[in-house]
Ligand SMILES: *[C@@H]1O[C@H](CO)[C@@H](O)[C@H](O)[C@H]1NC(C)=O
């Protein structure tokens with residue numbers, strides 16, 4: 001998708017037009033499964049393998065459930081949950097890892113995390129502010145990848161307009177940034193936990209953590225990580241779409257979570273009998289998550305963990 005490098009090298013108007021097109025063409029409408037136009041290619045650039053050191057910045061007043069859910073998701077990437085509970089977050093991650101030549105399973109480690117509860121740079125995250133956060137997050141940690149998580153009252157430039165997470169490169173540091181779409185753009189970024197702004201209404205699912213923001217953020221973070229691993233420097237696995245939009249593994253299959261997904265239908269997922277929450281993967285301590293589909297270049301279809 002868009003990134004700082006592109007943004008800085010394209011006139012703003014072009015970027016604005018392309019963002020508009022993303023809004024028009026993406027999100028549940030497109031059934032990538034039958035889209036013959038999708039053909040992501042490995043452009044030969046660097047991919048991240050073996051180890052992924054993350055520096056996580058919780059920016060603003062995030063809820064306890066939100067931080068807990070995101071941390072549990074990250075922990076689950078390399079750790080199996082109870083096997084009898086169904087498909088695993090770790091299987092989802094191994095599939096992402098398998099796209100990186102020579103990487104069997106990328107080990108994810110949170111090497112630093114901190115909470116910026118006082119909104120030290122204000123509540124509107126422009127690119128200049130993102131740059132400051134990115135550089136602070138990895139100070140003294142060469143090779144670490146900043147993951148910036150904005151609270152619900154933080155507006156992140158570039159998010160909501162057709163994309164729910166962003167990754168880019170700032171001074172050769174690949175980073176991921178996500179927000180909490182609950183107040184700002186739930187219809188764009190909180191489906192299937194919230195009615196979608198696009199396409200048929202369809203059924204709304206209960207979030208597995210009980211918190212719409214937390215689970216929408218897991219979907220965004222999962223997408224962001226898949227993209228940053230396979231296309232960290234924007235020279236890896238992607239396809240240029242209309243108006244030079246970058247289509248990546250995680251953006252090629254919007255709105256799909258289970259087998260049979262279609263516009264307005266998330267696909268076949270499991271339901272927790274205790275909470276009514278919908279999920280497709282379990283992680284550490286049996287925690288349940290709903291993880292997004294991504295493009296499988298080997299089969300040219302969208303892949304879901306369940
Ligand atoms: C955050 O702001 C509050 C109230 O203004 C202040 O008491 C507190 O020390 C600040 N915390 C940090 C870490 O700056």
Ligand SMILES: *[C@@H]1O[C@H](CO)[C@@H](O)[C@H](O)[C@H]1NC(C)=O
Nearest residue numbers: 051052053111141142143144
């Ligand atoms: C990750 O962090 C460890 C220390 O925790 C360090 O030894 C290693 O070199 C780092 N790897 C990368 C790729 O940044």
